[in-house]
Amino acid sequence: xxxxxxxxxxxxxxxxxxxxxxxxxxxxxxxxxxxxxxxxxxxxxxxxxxxxxxxxxxxxxxxxxxxxxxxxxxxxxxxxxxxxxxxxxxxxxxxxxxxxxxxxxxxxxxxxxxxxxxxxxxxxxxxxxxxxxxxxxxxxxxxxxxxxxxxxxxxxxxxxxxxxxxxxxxxxxxxxxxxxxxxxxxxxxxxxxxxxxxxxxxxxxxxxxxxxxxxxxxxxxxxxxxxxxxxxxxxxxxxxxxxxxxxxxxxxxxxxxxxxxxxxxxxxxxxxxxxxxxxxxxxxxxxxxxxxxx
Amino acid sequence: xxxxxxxxxxxxxxxxxxxxxxxxxxxxxxxxxxxxxxxxxxxxxxxxxxxxxxxxxxxxxxxxxxxxxxxxxxxxxxxxxxxxxxxxxxxxxxxxxxxxxxxxxxxxxxxxxxxxxxxxxxxxxxxxxxxxxxxxxxxxxxxxxxxxxxxxxxxxxxxxxxxxxxxxxxxxxxxxxxxxxxxxxxxxxxxxxxxxxxxxxxxxxxxxxxxxxxxxxxxxxxxxxxxxxxxxxxxxxxxxxxxxxxxxxxxxxxxxxxxxxxxxxxxxxxxxxxxxxxxxxxxxxxxxxxxxxxxxxxxxxxxxxx
Numbered sequence: 001x002x003x004x005x006x007x008x009x010x011x012x013x014x015x016x017x018x019x020x021x022x023x024x025x026x027x028x029x030x031x032x033x034x035x036x037x038x039x040x041x042x043x044x045x046x047x048x049x050x051x052x053x054x055x056x057x058x059x060x061x062x063x064x065x066x067x068x069x070x071x072x073x074x075x076x077x078x079x080x081x082x083x084x085x086x087x088x089x090x091x092x093x094x095x096x097x098x099x100x101x102x103x104x105x106x107x108x109x110x111x112x113x114x115x116x117x118x119x120x121x122x123x124x125x126x127x128x129x130x131x132x133x134x135x136x137x138x139x140x141x142x143x144x145x146x147x148x149x150x151x152x153x154x155x156x157x158x159x160x161x162x163x164x165x166x167x168x169x170x171x172x173x174x175x176x177x178x179x180x181x182x183x184x185x186x187x188x189x190x191x192x193x194x195x196x197x198x199x200x201x202x203x204x205x206x207x208x209x210x211x212x213x214x215x216x217x218x219x220x221x222x223x224x225x226x227x228x229x230x231x232x233x234x235x236x237x238x239x240x241x242x243x244x245x246x247x248x249x250x251x252x253x254x255x256x257x258x259x260x261x262x263x264x265x266x267x268x269x270x271x272x273x274x275x276x277x278x279x280x281x282x283x284x285x286x287x288x289x290x291x292x293x294x
Numbered sequence: 295x296x297x298x299x300x301x302x303x304x305x306x307x308x309x310x311x312x313x314x315x316x317x318x319x320x321x322x323x324x325x326x327x328x329x330x331x332x333x334x335x336x337x338x339x340x341x342x343x344x345x346x347x348x349x350x351x352x353x354x355x356x357x358x359x360x361x362x363x364x365x366x367x368x369x370x371x372x373x374x375x376x377x378x379x380x381x382x383x384x385x386x387x388x389x390x391x392x393x394x395x396x397x398x399x400x401x402x403x404x405x406x407x408x409x410x411x412x413x414x415x416x417x418x419x420x421x422x423x424x425x426x427x428x429x430x431x432x433x434x435x436x437x438x439x440x441x442x443x444x445x446x447x448x449x450x451x452x453x454x455x456x457x458x459x460x461x462x463x464x465x466x467x468x469x470x471x472x473x474x475x476x477x478x479x480x481x482x483x484x485x486x487x488x489x490x491x492x493x494x495x496x497x498x499x500x501x502x503x504x505x506x507x508x509x510x511x512x513x514x515x516x517x518x519x520x521x522x523x524x525x526x527x528x529x530x531x532x533x534x535x536x537x538x539x540x541x542x543x544x545x546x547x548x549x550x551x552x553x554x555x556x557x558x559x560x561x562x563x564x565x566x567x568x569x570x571x572x573x574x575x576x577x578x579x580x581x582x583x584x585x586x587x588x589x590x591x592x593x594x595x596x597x598x599x600x
Contacts, residue, residue: 004493004496004497005405005406005488005491005493005496006402006405006406006496006506006509006510006513006514007406007506008496008497008500010500011500011506017506020506021406024403024406025403025407027403028400028403028404028407028414031400031414031417031418032413032414032417032418034474035417035418035420035421035474035478036417036420038432038436038442039420039421039424039432041432041442042428042432056440056445057440057445057448058441058442058445099328100328100329100332101329103325103326103328103329104325104326104328104329104330106325107322107323107325107326108326111318111321111322111325112315112318112319112322113319113322113323113326114319114322114323119326119330122330122333123329123333126333126337126338127587127591128584128587128588128590128591129337129341129580129584129587130531130534130535130580130583130584130587131535132535132537132556133535133556133559133576133579133580133583134337134340134341134344134576134580135556135559135560135563135576136344136347136559136563136569136572136573136576137340137341137343137344137347137573137576138336138340139563140340140343140347140352140569141335141336141339141340141343145335146335146339161332161335161336162332162336164329164332164336165332165333165336165337167333167337170329195318195321195325199325220423223425224424224425224426224427226425226426226427227538227541231564241425241426241427244425244427244428245427245542248427248431249542258435261431265427265428265431265432268425268427268428269424269425269428272423272424272425273420273423273424275423276419276420276423280416283423284415284419284482
């Protein structure tokens with residue numbers, strides 16, 4: 001940790017500064033409570049009876065702990081199936097993306113591609129495309145691919161393939177490759193390794209930290225994404241977030257009790273939360289390093 | 295041709311060398327082709343398709359017919375468009391007032407903490423990893439007439455705010471919710487920028503007699519200026535695309551008070567099944583946002599050049 005920021009130990013001796021400091025601490029504590037309290041409330045509401053979850057004024061702790069509502073939350077929605085779908089969506093999304101963008105980044109950064117500047121512009125310009133605005137044409141493209149005319153809607157491919165068009169990840173890898181000394185590849189080539197082997201056995205292992213960052217962000221992204229799968233997939237291959245959206249908002253609300261809804265929300269929050277607590281350092285570094293991507 | 299220091303094995307004739315070089319080029323292209331195809335099909339082609347469909351009558355059943363500017367006329371004459379633009383502007387403006395300065399302030403506070411910096415950083419960042427659907431549902435309950443927020447406000451004498459049931463409050467409530475969910479990841483970026491300001495600068499200023507406020511205005515704020523600028527543009531681009539929160543929490547209501555431009559596009563396509571007007575509006579919106587993005591790219595490049 002740093003020794004000091006704006007306020008030094010010496011400043012702290014002045015009452016006005018000390019008061020300001022205490023006020024900032026209190027404000028920050030208030031902010032932290034405002035962030036954490038609602039989350040605790042969700043988790044604890046899952047243990048309450050429906051009547052208690054709806055009571056006014058809302059209490060934080062349940063008067064009795066009912067674990068059975070969590071079991072009901074788990075069984076009310078085919079969790080195992082939808083979590084399986086989410087993992088399948090995530091794996092395909094990640095594998096295809098990593099293969100495609102590492103190959104391209106490697107080619108642009110290390111190999112001698114003709115028209116290199118043109119290709120870089122071709123990818124770089126896509127960073128300016130605001131994602132959601134293309135919702136309609138993206139949907140229509142998946143409905144009928146150019147030239148082939150194939151309809152991908154309702155298949156996993158509809159989610160996997162467009163996910164690989166990640167200009168952000170491509171440039172993250174590109175700048176990483178540029179930073180690796182060229183001698184490393186030259187040496188391998190002299191030893192007679194093919195370009196593909198150099199990529200596979202030297203490059204890919206080196207990029208592990210970048211790929212780890214991409215995987216962590218990719219997981220949070222896929223886990224959160226409920227809207228796009230709702231449009232392009234069908235019930236059998238929905239991820240968990242979409243299934244929860246549909247269970248709470250679209251099917252008969254009376255069927256799922258409020259306390260059980262809170263239980264469901266807690267359950268879908270656990271995996272990304274666990275990942276976050278576990279890889280906290282990576283994630284914070286990743287955001288700082290890459291600018292944006294929350 | 296560029297001159298490259300020849301590797302030891304490069305002792306072959308000029309013809310063979312040229313052959314080798316073009317083989318290398320072909321190989322490099324092979325590595326690049328999958329990405330070129332994917333980006334082409336799923337980013338460049340949809341842009342072209344969006345423009346094209348804006349000019350045709352596209353209803354999934356009949357063959358598309360060229361209709362000129364009809365789709366554009368349809369959306370531009372839609373009284374809801376003005377409302378949607380106004381609502382989106384409102385969302386962006388509230389976002390600037392509430393959402394833009396909060397992370398800056400919180401980042402400065404956190405960077406000043408003598409202890410528990412990590413805890414606070416985590417506390418504000420946590421919602422960024424939560425599924426949106428959990429956040430929206432949680433907030434819908436917080437916004438209940440007798441929910442958590444009104445209970446809390448009741449303690450300080452404010453009663454019965456109609457968060458999402460009144461058109462006056464609904465957009466503000468969307469911004470409040472989205473700010474809660476997103477300001478932590480922005481704060482992290484500011485904390486990083488603050489960490490880059492050297493301790494010696496503060497030391498030196500203090501020795502020269504600069505008080506705390508002076509240090510804030512002459513060191514801290516200039517130190518964050520570039521990040522502030524870039525994040526301002528990013529926030530504008532992001533908040534212009536507001537849609538999902540309203541889609542879940544208010545469904546655009548009450549009385550279309552949370553209908554945004556993107557929501558209107560969605561409605562044209564997936565509620566009225568009029569893809570032509572949807573694409574036309576999408577194209578207009580795209581042009582607006584792409585120009586904002588261009589500014590962002592320029593700023594970003596400038597910042598990297600510093």
